[in-house]
Amino acid sequence: MPLTVDGRRILQLNGLTGITSGPILLLGAEQLTVLFGLEQYAATVPVLRVLGAGLAMFGALLFWMARRPVASATLLGLSVIDALWVAGSVGLLVSGALPLSVAGAWIVAVQADVIALVAALELYAWWR
Numbered sequence: 381m382p383l384t385v386d387g388r389r390i391l392q393l394n395g396l397t398g399i400t401s402g403p404i405l406l407l408g409a410e411q412l413t414v415l416f417g418l419e420q421y422a423a424t425v426p427v428l429r430v431l432g433a434g435l436a437m438f439g440a441l442l443f444w445m446a447r448r449p450v451a452s453a454t455l456l457g458l459s460v461i462d463a464l465w466v467a468g469s470v471g472l473l474v475s476g477a478l479p480l481s482v483a484g485a486w487i488v489a490v491q492a493d494v495i496a497l498v499a500a501l502e503l504y505a506w507w508r
Contacts, residue, residue: 385505387450391442394458394498398439401491405432417481455506462499466492 405412409428418424445454469492472478473485480488 385501385508387452387455387502387505388446388448390455390498390501390505391446391450391458394462394502395439395442395446397494397498398435398437398442400439402432402434402436402439405429405435407432415481416484416487417479418484421478450505452506455502459499459502459506462495462502466496466499469495 405428409425409432412428413419413421413424416424442458469488473480473488473492
């Protein structure tokens with residue numbers, strides 16, 4: 381039995397990741413800075429807040445877009461955006477550019493895995 385993938389549901393799933401993680405970054409920036417082991421960088425808190433606000437707005441946009449049928453070009457574009465996010469996360473982990481704590485590295489790795497799965501679903505739906 382072939383896998384059935386609905387583009388609208390994928391957008392909702394992708395939107396859910398932004399709507400849930402965005403406020404966590406926005407409201408918990410100070411605590412996450414400590415968890416990530418990045419307290420020595422003054423820019424960490426503002427960067428996490430901006431990232432959180434952006435993710436929340438992006439997630440809301442995806443939910444709004446999911447109200448109607450999703451064009452295949454949209455799915456392809458989102459899969460590219462998500463793949464770039466995953467590549468950036470992997471680059472952050474392997475480059476050692478930031479001295480992440482073990483917990484911080486795990487959080488980055490797990491979120492990259494989740495977004496990679498979403499990107500794969502978007503790409504599969506585009507291909508189908």
